[in-house]
Amino acid sequence: xxxxxxxxxxxxxxxxxxxxxxxxxxxxxxxxxxxxxxxxxxxxxxxxxxxxxxxxxxxxxxxxxxxxxxxxxxxxxxxxxxxxxxxxxxxxxxxxxxxxxxxxxxxxxxxxxxxxxxxxxxxxxxxxxxxxxxxxxxxxxxxxxxxxxxxxxxxxxxxxxxxxxxxxxxxxxxxxxxxxxxxxxxxxxxxxxxxxxxxxxxxxxxxxxxxxxxxxxxxxxxxxxxxxxxxxxxxxxxxxxxxxxxxxxxxxxxxxxxxxxxxxxxxxxxxxxxxxxxxxxxxxxxxxxxxxxxxxxxxxxxxxxxxxxxxxxxxxxxxxxxxxxxxxxxxxxxxxxxxxxxxxxxxxxxxxxxxxxxxxxxxxxxxxxxxxxxxxxxxxxxxxxxxxxxxxxxxxxxxxxxxxxxxxxxxxxxxxxxxxxxxxxxxxx
Numbered sequence: 001x002x003x004x005x006x007x008x009x010x011x012x013x014x015x016x017x018x019x020x021x022x023x024x025x026x027x028x029x030x031x032x033x034x035x036x037x038x039x040x041x042x043x044x045x046x047x048x049x050x051x052x053x054x055x056x057x058x059x060x061x062x063x064x065x066x067x068x069x070x071x072x073x074x075x076x077x078x079x080x081x082x083x084x085x086x087x088x089x090x091x092x093x094x095x096x097x098x099x100x101x102x103x104x105x106x107x108x109x110x111x112x113x114x115x116x117x118x119x120x121x122x123x124x125x126x127x128x129x130x131x132x133x134x135x136x137x138x139x140x141x142x143x144x145x146x147x148x149x150x151x152x153x154x155x156x157x158x159x160x161x162x163x164x165x166x167x168x169x170x171x172x173x174x175x176x177x178x179x180x181x182x183x184x185x186x187x188x189x190x191x192x193x194x195x196x197x198x199x200x201x202x203x204x205x206x207x208x209x210x211x212x213x214x215x216x217x218x219x220x221x222x223x224x225x226x227x228x229x230x231x232x233x234x235x236x237x238x239x240x241x242x243x244x245x246x247x248x249x250x251x252x253x254x255x256x257x258x259x260x261x262x263x264x265x266x267x268x269x270x271x272x273x274x275x276x277x278x279x280x281x282x283x284x285x286x287x288x289x290x291x292x293x294x295x296x297x298x299x300x301x302x303x304x305x306x307x308x309x310x311x312x313x314x315x316x317x318x319x320x321x322x323x324x325x326x327x328x329x330x331x332x333x334x335x336x337x338x339x340x341x342x343x344x345x346x347x348x349x350x351x352x353x354x355x356x357x358x359x360x361x362x363x364x365x366x367x368x369x370x371x372x373x374x375x376x377x378x379x380x381x382x383x384x385x386x387x388x389x390x391x392x393x394x395x396x397x398x399x400x401x402x403x404x405x406x407x408x409x410x411x412x413x414x415x416x417x418x419x420x421x422x423x424x425x426x427x428x429x
Contacts, residue, residue: 004098044198219417243272313419
């Protein structure tokens with residue numbers, strides 16, 4: 001497909017997402033199934049246009065004076081990919097599959113508008129109702145943090161040290177441009193592509209099939225590192241999901257001790273079995289029935305609550321969720337988080353640790369939750385994570401944002417990762 005056909009395809013997908021308010025991955029999959037002639041490079045380019053358009057939807061619409069799918073797709077090529085309007089005009093002229101040309105109004109807006117004149121939430125490409133939460137969490141830096149959440153993310157991997165070292169995996173993925181991560185102890189990073197380029201399909205590599213590495217955002221690896229479970233500890237991953245953090249902790253414990261992986265949602269938990277097998281873990285038990293946890297009440301050294309959340313920290317990877325988020329969604333999540341913390345705390349032994357993690361950057365889901373929990377459960381106190389950062393990752397590692405009580409928040413702007421919140425609470429002995 002020529003560029004015109006790819007842009008037209010992206011416009012179709014954007015229109016489908018807008019009309020049906022459906023996840024971008026589903027819309028792209030359906031488009032591919034109904035356009036089987038499109039090659040892998042075509043599908044990758046179309047996906048890049050769609051994701052880039054959604055990441056910067058508000059600023060694109062402002063600069064084009066138009067929020068239609070047609071205008072957004074053109075804005076990606078011009079504003080993000082650096083393609084000149086004249087080059088697009090020339091390329092699309094004799095392409096019968098190319099989309100409708102830019103209108104005179106679009107051209108005039110692009111040549112006269114300055115993004116600095118737009119409302120601040122438009123400059124940061126976030127919903128206006130979320131702006132106050134960003135201001136509370138990040139102060140004067142909130143706009144930079146918002147803009148960083150609109151950039152393309154890298155592809156992050158974790159070396160499974162039960163089978164291979166970080167160096168060994170980096171060498172195995174040399175042709176993919178893999179390098180060691182800056183923070184996560186066993187992290188590996190492949191740079192985000194530009195324009196229509198596609199990221200390598202690393203799961204097709206023999207080294208992946210052998211269990212040498214897992215696909216996992218560096219931020220997720222970092223919070224798993226910060227749990228710091230001992231080799232003889234009994235640990236509960238209370239909201240284990242697909243098991244990314246369970247796998248990371250298992251490797252850091254050198255297959256010793258015991259990790260119990262539980263999730264109330266069996267569908268989310270299902271992938272963990274195959275992942276554990278491939279990784280070669282021997283110290284993980286998987287539970288899908290809460291009654292199976294009853295014998296562990298008050299007996300575990302550490303309980304990790306990777307709580308259900310709005311996912312605002314993952315907006316780089318899932319930009320469509322940014323525009324579907326509502327106050328009602330936030331209220332539902334905070335209620336679920338309170339319930340999860342209360343239930344999980346029952347398994348912590350005296351002197352043990354309750355660890356609370358979200359992939360959100362909103363204070364309602366993070367600092368306010370742990371402050372509320374400790375106020376209602378005085379046998380728990382927040383332990384500073386800030387003081388452990390350099391000890392775990394080295395003094396030269398990029399620093400996260402720190403809360404007044406020693407909690408930390410990872411962000412694309414501070415640590416070049418997805419957004420994650422981490423808090424360790426200690427139960428009195």
